[in-house]
Amino acid sequence: MQTFLDANRKRKVLAVDDEIINLEIISEILANSYEVVFAYNGKEAMDLLSDPEADYSLVLLDLMMPVMDGFEVIRLMRADVRLRKFPIIVMTSDKAAEVRSLRMGAADFITKPYDMPEVVLARCQAIIELSEDRSIIRSTERDPLTGLYSKDYFFVYIRRFLPQLTGDMDALVLDFDRFNIVNELLGREEGNRILKQTAELINTIILQSRGIACRTDGDIFYVYCERREDYESCIKEIQDTLNRESPSHSLRLRAGLYQPATGDRVPEAWFDRAKTACDRLRDRYNHCVGYYSRELYERFIYEEKLIADIDEAIAQHQLLVYYQPKYDIRGDKPVLTSAEALVRWDHTELGFISPGDFIPLFESNGLIRKIDRFVWRESAAQIRRIKDIYHVNLPVSVNVSRINFFDPELEDVLLSVIRDYDLQPRELILEITESAYANDEAHIDEVIADLRSKGFRIGMDDFGTGYSSLNMLTEMPIDILKLDMKFIRNMLVDEKSRKLIELVLDIARFLNVPVVAEGVEEEPQYLMLKEMGLDIIQGYYFSAPLPADEFERLIEKSIDSDTINQGII
Numbered sequence: 001m002q003t004f005l006d007a008n009r010k011r012k013v014l015a016v017d018d019e020i021i022n023l024e025i026i027s028e029i030l031a032n033s034y035e036v037v038f039a040y041n042g043k044e045a046m047d048l049l050s051d052p053e054a055d056y057s058l059v060l061l062d063l064m065m066p067v068m069d070g071f072e073v074i075r076l077m078r079a080d081v082r083l084r085k086f087p088i089i090v091m092t093s094d095k096a097a098e099v100r101s102l103r104m105g106a107a108d109f110i111t112k113p114y115d116m117p118e119v120v121l122a123r124c125q126a127i128i129e130l131s132e133d134r135s136i137i138r139s140t141e142r143d144p145l146t147g148l149y150s151k152d153y154f155f156v157y158i159r160r161f162l163p164q165l166t167g168d169m170d171a172l173v174l175d176f177d178r179f180n181i182v183n184e185l186l187g188r189e190e191g192n193r194i195l196k197q198t199a200e201l202i203n204t205i206i207l208q209s210r211g212i213a214c215r216t217d218g219d220i221f222y223v224y225c226e227r228r229e230d231y232e233s234c235i236k237e238i239q240d241t242l243n244r245e246s247p248s249h250s251l252r253l254r255a256g257l258y259q260p261a262t263g264d265r266v267p268e269a270w271f272d273r274a275k276t277a278c279d280r281l282r283d284r285y286n287h288c289v290g291y292y293s294r295e296l297y298e299r300f301i302y303e304e305k306l307i308a309d310i311d312e313a314i315a316q317h318q319l320l321v322y323y324q325p326k327y328d329i330r331g332d333k334p335v336l337t338s339a340e341a342l343v344r345w346d347h348t349e350l351g352f353i354s355p356g357d358f359i360p361l362f363e364s365n366g367l368i369r370k371i372d373r374f375v376w377r378e379s380a381a382q383i384r385r386i387k388d389i390y391h392v393n394l395p396v397s398v399n400v401s402r403i404n405f406f407d408p409e410l411e412d413v414l415l416s417v418i419r420d421y422d423l424q425p426r427e428l429i430l431e432i433t434e435s436a437y438a439n440d441e442a443h444i445d446e447v448i449a450d451l452r453s454k455g456f457r458i459g460m461d462d463f464g465t466g467y468s469s470l471n472m473l474t475e476m477p478i479d480i481l482k483l484d485m486k487f488i489r490n491m492l493v494d495e496k497s498r499k500l501i502e503l504v505l506d507i508a509r510f511l512n513v514p515v516v517a518e519g520v521e522e523e524p525q526y527l528m529l530k531e532m533g534l535d536i537i538q539g540y541y542f543s544a545p546l547p548a549d550e551f552e553r554l555i556e557k558s559i560d561s562d563t564i565n566q567g568i569i
């Protein structure tokens, strides 16, 4: 392991002198051991050094040169954080200049005319070794917990040995889902044990051939390794091994991969990209390795823009609330019975953005709370308008993202919205997706029970996509069940979906709650659902989500044709 790093590569030496003969002599002495690059005056040397990827192990510097002399080069190099690390040996015949340059920070000197070649070579080698040891000592080499390299040292290492690497190498970032929970539930000691074991597994499973790894920021690992094709199975193997040994908690390990192209020489950037690819997997459970791509980068930039713009969007009413009607189909003819508020973003530069494009993003960073609060308030204002103008009570359901349940102000915020528009809590139905119940069930149940005791009604959204067992369902404090669209989509062709709908209807009857089917697009679906005894339907078959003014027109029409129900749900 890590054998590729014993350094037989040729290091680069920059020799600066205006006399070609001197450069030729130096080249003769050093060429076997080093790659020698020439510059003919101080200005040229600074130009070469200013390349951010310039990596010289030594600068051999003449002092007396036209355009820019050696003293000025020393001064400029010492003033630059990056260049300060490159050792300088001055080449001179003038004793006074020697002393002055050493004072300014040169590491050593070689007297002209040149000493014996072996002496010159030995001095260069000694200075290079000394400076490399120093740079290693400067950063703490190892992570005390796992024994892997520390992050700083990891990058020093990659940079130093980059030029000698042949073959394709990859940057891989490994991260756990919610590792803080492990520390909280199982204790820090167990958390540390898992991190240590992860480091061992990275060594034995991923770094079998060439490569190095480090740990950064707690539970994140960087791996730089020879390209392989089986990262998915490596990551799974690490995850499964960890889970076998810590059965009380199930860990999920994700990885992001970036494959540096030739000429792509900034290692920190590779790992930033790999991290982006890794973060994108947070909510995608079917893969454990994410690949960085151009599209991912563009998506990342797009998301950054949405995050930067959201406050202004709310302030300037770029967020629009659409209302999708729900119809009660229990009677002879379908009647309009309520609506779901669905947000859209009419972005000034990017145009119309649908919630599928921004809701998951804002859910992942917590900003969804702002959007949700805005939508609740808009919806309450709309309910009020409908009451005042059309004299009907039409409840509206709003989506409540999971994160709100950890907000101690949730109940107060909802109650103040209700109060401000003089409504009853039962008029604002709160839709919570089934998967929100998946973790911290007890806590969420408690918040829901509180909200229900204040009079709010709770609808379980996207039912059938989450993890709740039927058994759990019978104990859940809910008022309405919303079947996920995928069952409706498949019901005409797939017996299993039909059976599941029947089963849910049975449970709903037992719980005495109505069932809503969403995503009903065609008449045959509608007819079959009606026959099965479904209560409420939402979908394009009746209407797409409508802007507020169109929704109001629909209400007018429904009043005229007597197809409006004033709020069973």
Ligand code: C2E
Pocket: 324, 341, 342, 343, 354, 355, 356, 359, 368, 371, 372, 375, 399, 400, 401, 431, 461, 462, 518, 519, 520, 521, 538, 539, 540, 541, 544, 545
């Ligand atoms: P959801 O709550 O399950 O909403 C139903 C989605 O199905 C809506 O998509 C709606 O436009 C779409 N839909 C309705 N009928 C049909 C149909 O017949 N066929 C098809 N193919 N689709 C239909 P939309 O508006 O794009 O919203 C997507 C999701 O975004 C919503 O799913 C909800 O989870 C989330 N969302 C929307 N607005 C908000 C909000 O204000 N807050 C939060 N937290 N989430 C929101």
Ligand code: MG
Pocket: 340, 398, 399, 431, 461
């Ligand atoms: Mg919904």
Ligand code: MG
Pocket: 461, 462, 482, 484, 518
């Ligand atoms: Mg839904």
